[in-house]
Amino acid sequence: MGMGSDMYRQQILDHYKSPRNYGELEDPTFTHVGENPMCGDEIRMDVKLDDEGTIERVAFSGDGCAISQASASMLSGKLTGKTVDELLEMDRNDIIDMLGVDISPMRVKCAVLAEKVAQDGAKIHRGELDKSKTSTED
Amino acid sequence: MSQQNVGTLDIERIRSDFPILEREFDDQQVVYLDNAATTQTPDPVIDAMSDYYRYTNSNVHRGIHHLSQEASEAYERAHDRVADFIGASGREEVIFTKNTTESENLVAYSWGLSELGPSDEVVLTEMEHHASLVTWQQIANRTGADVKYIRIDEDGRLDMDHARECITDDTAILSAVHVSNTLGTVNPVTELTELAHEHDALSFIDGAQAVPNRPVDVKAIDADFYAFSGHKMAGPTGIGVLYGKQHLLEEMDPYLYGGGMIRKVTFEDSTWADLPWKFEPGTPQIAEAVGLDAAIDYLEEIGIERVQAHEEELAEYAYERLEAEGDVEIYGPEPGPDRSGLVGFNLESVHAHDLASIMNDHAVAIRAGDHCTQPLHDKLGVAASARASFYVYNTREEVDKLVAAIDDARQLFA
Incomplete structure (x- = not known):
């Protein structure tokens, strides 16, 4: 067969098999965790801000389907150099653009998990949110 | 055939x-x-339902007119058909619900809420579908009853030694899946029911994955309650079945009230209609009942x-x-x-x-x-x-x- 899948283009599979920025930061400015109960995906995002509040480094760890893990890997690179405001302005379209593939409606939650975790982490850091864990079902 | x-x-x-x-x-x-x-x-099921809407549609148990009579007969006949299909005594033992989940909830609310207390135990299995697991867990939380789970072994079968430990004189009801929707295990529901009865407990069998694909005789199992859904057996969505032994259903009060399920209503109080209508308030799923009837025809023909x-x-x-x-x-x-x-x-x-x-x-x-x-x-x-x-x-x-x-x-x- 080997007709391949639209959703599993090389870039996604590459990030899934060789995730970038995988692990934990030693001195993150903020850390947050989240899950997608539908898939059982789990993501932890560590974010380090510089003195100006710009995102200096991002690391992620977790477990789950290829879409959730590849999305976290790609996001970890994309966020570097962005401000927290820019992070908070991102929406699911940005994530789908970043992934560069059509995400079927049932899988959008997998795709946006890392973004939601990073955004909630930033809001908690700013004192705008009180939550121990993010869920895509919230 | x-x-x-x-x-x-x-x-x-x-x-x-x-x-x-x-x-x-x-x-x-x-x-x-x-x-x-x-x-x-x-097609025969879809045709039966669309023919119903084209030529018979009317409300049941109300109109004096021809159409209502025909609709009522079709709706009642579907109960008889289901009763015959699963070996129930008659339509009195067959209640139409929305699905298996609602059948579980009917017994949990009508029987469980009033009968369970802190000294009672509800015994489930580790392979229960949320339909029964969540329902009984929540009713137990409200009534103070304990919930026990019969373990599964490495092969995905129920550990029957553990079942014998779990089911005790404190057990009020056992609720078990006939066929696991995850493991495919066919459970020894007759044996489980016998165990429950030895301790004067009731037995509720979730047959959602069994009735569609194997002969089921509720009397042979001796289950007190047995539930399944139409849409998993070539029938339509929106209709499920609760089988219950007649004497138990007679003792139970309804948990949904309204039209169609009453005998006599005054401003102060009401009395209930006969079985099974007592548990089927409001305008029921008439076309779906016709569809379920046709689905049974279809399966029996094969x-x-x-x-x-x-x-x-x-x-x-x-x-x-x-x-x-x-x-x-x-x-x-x-x-x-x-x-x-x-x-x-x-x-x-x-x-x-x-x-x-x-x-x-x-x-x-x-x-x-x-x-x-x-x-x-x-x-x-x-x-x-x-x-x-x-x-x-x-x-x-x-x-x-x-x-x-x-x-x-x-x-x-x-």
Whole structure:
């Protein structure tokens, strides 16, 4: 067969098999965790801000389907150099653009998990949110 | 019909009753292997329902006019048909609900809320569907009753020694799945019911995955309650069945009130209609009852034993093919008399949801997720599993397509 899948283009599979920025930061400015109960995906995002509040480094760890893990890997690179405001302005379209593939409606939650975790982490850091864990079902 | 050989089905003829099986996605014919979630609906069932709306539609038990009489007769007759199909004494023991879940809730609310207390135990199994697990867990929380779970062994069978430990004189009700929707295990429900009765407990059997594909006789099981859904047995959505022993249903009060379920109403109080109407308030699912009646006709015309034999043959073939893959973990017992026609599995290197998405690219429809059995998946140590489930119209060629899609997923993720 080997007709391949639209959703599993090389870039996604590459990030899934060789995730970038995988692990934990030693001195993150903020850390947050989240899950997608539908898939059982789990993501932890560590974010380090510089003195100006710009995102200096991002690391992620977790477990789950290829879409959730590849999305976290790609996001970890994309966020570097962005401000927290820019992070908070991102929406699911940005994530789908970043992934560069059509995400079927049932899988959008997998795709946006890392973004939601990073955004909630930033809001908690700013004192705008009180939550121990993010869920895509919230 | 019953004289025909078990296992020899005219699949081409059967498939022609299901136009949906001709659908194509990206020029590939759909391979529908998600029958444990819902089965497809054959033309005779769709025709019966549309004929009802075209020529008979009316409200039941109210009008003096011809149409209402005909609709009422059709609706009542469907109860008789179901009673006959599962070996109940008569329509008094057959209540139409929305689905299996509502059947569980009916007993939990009508019987459980008033009968359970802090000294009582509800015994479930680790392989319960959320339909019974969540329902009884929440009713137990409200009444102070304890919940115990009968363990499963390594092969995915119930540990019957543990069942004997769990069911005690404090047990008020046992609720168990007849066939597990995740493991495919066929549970010894007659033995479980006997155990419950030895301790004066009631037995509720969830037959959602059993009635569609094997002969079920509620009196032979001696279950006090038995539930199933129309849409998993070639019938429509929106209709489920609660069987209950008549003397128990008579003692129970309804938990849904309204029109149609009353005998006499004053400003101060009301009395209830006879069974089964006491538990069917408001305008019921009349067209769906007609559809369920037609679905039973359809299955009986094929022969339910032959449905079972066909499904088991496909499951055995799928089991063999998947096992030969080497990197596929299959859940539940090996093929045999206590294994039904569904196969839950995981491919080592690929998350079940990724697998289902890749399958979908091949137009192969399977289920991936927790299948409404989250605690069981916790026990299996996985977040999700994939499940292929078969029905009377599936073929060995479709199993081959399933395996080919698995090979493709493995290659993609290698």
